[in-house]
Amino acid sequence: MTTCIPAGRGTLHYRVTDYKGRSCSKGAWVSDVSIKSYLQKDLSWSKRVSKVLQIHRSEFSVPALCKNRKLFKVISSSKKDGTTKYFDFAVIGSGIAGLRYALEVAKYGTVAVITKAEPHECNTNYAQGGVSAVLHPSDSVESHMKDTIVAGAYLCDEESVRVVCTEGPDRVRELIAMGASFDHGEDGNLHLAREGGHSHNRIVHAADMTGKEIERALLKEAINNPNIFVFEHHFAIDLLTSQDGSDITCLGVDTLNTVTLEVVRFLSKATLLASGGAGHIYPKTTNPLVATGDGIAMAHRAQAVISNMEFVQFHPTALADEGLPIKPSKPRDNAFLISEAVRGDGGILYNLAMERFMPSYDERAELAPRDVVARSIDDQLKKRDEKYVFLDISHKPKNEILSHFPNIASMCLQYGLDITRNPIPVVPAAHYMCGGVHAGLQGETNVKGLYVAGEVACTGLHGANRLASNSLLEALVFARRAIQPSVDQMKNSSLDLNASNLWPRPTLPLSLGSNAKAKILSATQELRKELQTIMFYYVGIVRSTMRLETAEKKIGNLEAKWEEYLFRHGWKPTMVVPEICEMRNLFCCAKLVVSSALSRHESRGLHYTVDFPHLEESERLPTIIFPSSPLNSTWSSRQLQKQPMYQ
Amino acid sequence: MTSTSFSRLLSTTASNPTLLRTGSQHLTPSLSNSLTRLLFSTSATQHHKENPVSEQSQPQSLHNENQQIQKEEQQEEEDDGDEIDLNKETGEVGGPKGPEPTRYGDWERNGRCSDF
Numbered sequence: 001m002t003t004c005i006p007a008g009r010g011t012l013h014y015r016v017t018d019y020k021g022r023s024c025s026k027g028a029w030v031s032d033v034s035i036k037s038y039l040q041k042d043l044s045w046s047k048r049v050s051k052v053l054q055i056h057r058s059e060f061s062v063p064a065l066c067k068n069r070k071l072f073k074v075i076s077s078s079k080k081d082g083t084t085k086y087f088d089f090a091v092i093g094s095g096i097a098g099l100r101y102a103l104e105v106a107k108y109g110t111v112a113v114i115t116k117a118e119p120h121e122c123n124t125n126y127a128q129g130g131v132s133a134v135l136h137p138s139d140s141v142e143s144h145m146k147d148t149i150v151a152g153a154y155l156c157d158e159e160s161v162r163v164v165c166t167e168g169p170d171r172v173r174e175l176i177a178m179g180a181s182f183d184h185g186e187d188g189n190l191h192l193a194r195e196g197g198h199s200h201n202r203i204v205h206a207a208d209m210t211g212k213e214i215e216r217a218l219l220k221e222a223i224n225n226p227n228i229f230v231f232e233h234h235f236a237i238d239l240l241t242s243q244d245g246s247d248i249t250c251l252g253v254d255t256l257n258t259v260t261l262e263v264v265r266f267l268s269k270a271t272l273l274a275s276g277g278a279g280h281i282y283p284k285t286t287n288p289l290v291a292t293g294d295g296i297a298m299a300h301r302a303q304a305v306i307s308n309m310e311f312v313q314f315h316p317t318a319l320a321d322e323g324l325p326i327k328p329s330k331p332r333d334n335a336f337l338i339s340e341a342v343r344g345d346g347g348i349l350y351n352l353a354m355e356r357f358m359p360s361y362d363e364r365a366e367l368a369p370r371d372v373v374a375r376s377i378d379d380q381l382k383k384r385d386e387k388y389v390f391l392d393i394s395h396k397p398k399n400e401i402l403s404h405f406p407n408i409a410s411m412c413l414q415y416g417l418d419i420t421r422n423p424i425p426v427v428p429a430a431h432y433m434c435g436g437v438h439a440g441l442q443g444e445t446n447v448k449g450l451y452v453a454g455e456v457a458c459t460g461l462h463g464a465n466r467l468a469s470n471s472l473l474e475a476l477v478f479a480r481r482a483i484q485p486s487v488d489q490m491k492n493s494s495l496d497l498n499a500s501n502l503w504p505r506p507t508l509p510l511s512l513g514s515n516a517k518a519k520i521l522s523a524t525q526e527l528r529k530e531l532q533t534i535m536f537y538y539v540g541i542v543r544s545t546m547r548l549e550t551a552e553k554k555i556g557n558l559e560a561k562w563e564e565y566l567f568r569h570g571w572k573p574t575m576v577v578p579e580i581c582e583m584r585n586l587f588c589c590a591k592l593v594v595s596s597a598l599s600r601h602e603s604r605g606l607h608y609t610v611d612f613p614h615l616e617e618s619e620r621l622p623t624i625i626f627p628s629s630p631l632n633s634t635w636s637s638r639q640l641q642k643q644p645m646y647q
Numbered sequence: 648m649t650s651t652s653f654s655r656l657l658s659t660t661a662s663n664p665t666l667l668r669t670g671s672q673h674l675t676p677s678l679s680n681s682l683t684r685l686l687f688s689t690s691a692t693q694h695h696k697e698n699p700v701s702e703q704s705q706p707q708s709l710h711n712e713n714q715q716i717q718k719e720e721q722q723e724e725e726d727d728g729d730e731i732d733l734n735k736e737t738g739e740v741g742g743p744k745g746p747e748p749t750r751y752g753d754w755e756r757n758g759r760c761s762d763f
Binding site (some may be wrong): 126193195203337339340 | 737743750754758
């Protein structure tokens, strides 16, 4: 019954659009460096390395348990124009997907784990729920598959779902073997909870900090692994790619060390993108500050195919700081979600005029399904042009409130709100990106040598809506599946040490005066908020063609305004500063979401539009975005090293 | 504040994996058990389970905490006989106390939702 569209296999029809809404073929451009010469060089990367390692070759086959002995030599070169580091594998992101992959490929070569802030600062760390897997004899892969496909509104790729549900249990067992400790039952077996949407108990968890526990265990292993080198506070700027005929290959990534303010170029034979989500295109998100869609944007600029960006998962009731009596001194980076349990226990939703609005949307009122509640709140906010609504539990006995919801009670009390007497201000928050870089069953992309896993990837598992606790599982399964193709790629790669000179380097804004720099940063901060506001208002939970088109125009204008401001103040196209790089990534992701949403002429799963409010069988296809021609593109949509020579 | 002291304690233990993983699995459930016990005894106005240990002030160092956990374990064994720390409702050993986190579909702890 379920017709699923396999990712990457071209026999079935895709709806394609470029980010400007035009259909087009894969981008082709004239490279501004000659790549043929380096391919013909006598001394290839692998040959030179093997000469160096000849003496250690006998140790290659020893299982990597020699913790204190490096098996591979890392080559690094520092020249006047900058540092280049050479690794067999580069991993961008240090969450569950990145670390799981790193730990495995480290058996075959050197690994650089590049992470934007501290290694543990990632979406994984905040995932407190659990990991879903078929681990009980009465459960079945078919059941997990069915639950996933139903939640995904039948837009899932059946093969991806099968693969994840089948391989999931082994991946979870491996995690345990790596040192993650999960809760057990009395019988000594893993304790499995049952979360919404699942028809069996299958959620593995560690108290209430599953993600943190997994992250802790993986990070510990990674740090102790002699072949893994973690580069924290290294902001990834752009992937390094070269084109040979119609093949594009990823050969590494440029980064900026945000502590030393030094550009570091990484050359790698295989690269895994595991950079997580893009929650910060919205003003309210559960994602930590690092989630600015860097990976999706870099991949798009590198000509990778992106898919299903319109499916953004929101939670209807996050604590709205604007409604608190005492405003937090600094804005909360990641939203505090108020559980459905509050509504389940009798909480009532009111708008700011203290009108109970849910009954006019659904006869189940506050107990309507979460997406109905989310849409109703969104509708109220738009109709009334307000910033939040109220969730009131104060009519319940005080001791009951305090014993059921101590976390909310104490959090609100810190900001002057007593929830036993007053309503809680709430607003929807962005939580998870179901879409991302289009991945095949091995985590491969259309860019050779570039693999993806985790939230940054669109594997077809989630379809139009993610099933609870499936995201950590997806990360584990695809990180593992990307290993073999990565290793094969690494072995066949002829990446040359001199490849470092193929692309111009990003530059630091040394020529900018401090005044200009301050102005640029301040303007960027303002425009970032404006972009988020546009996204919240026009590309939120309830969409319409008019709103999306308005968003497209406004975002286009905003981007042009921002770029003009930058260059007017002396910014050069190859300059890098983290806030500016993030802004260009946010613009990129926002545009991808808008154009994807515009192209879906139906409502399915997380994408709801009043102009096409029903499911449409003919629309039951993934939304694929191919890269467009760079001729009319903005600065933000071009790789830094491919800026036109003359502006 | 209860939540901050709890999270501080949790993050202290989380950053000290040796504490979590010392010895057999037996310690880990007891440790998380004592942490959750601290939270509930200080936050809930009515708490049925009597636990003299939780009225003690928070230990200053991890070493003291370790000792306290061992004391608790002994006391538990003395008080309850053969009974292990089993949550009868959920069947979990040493898991979080309180209502089932997924009872309303999402993953909820003390009102805060972390996944859905």
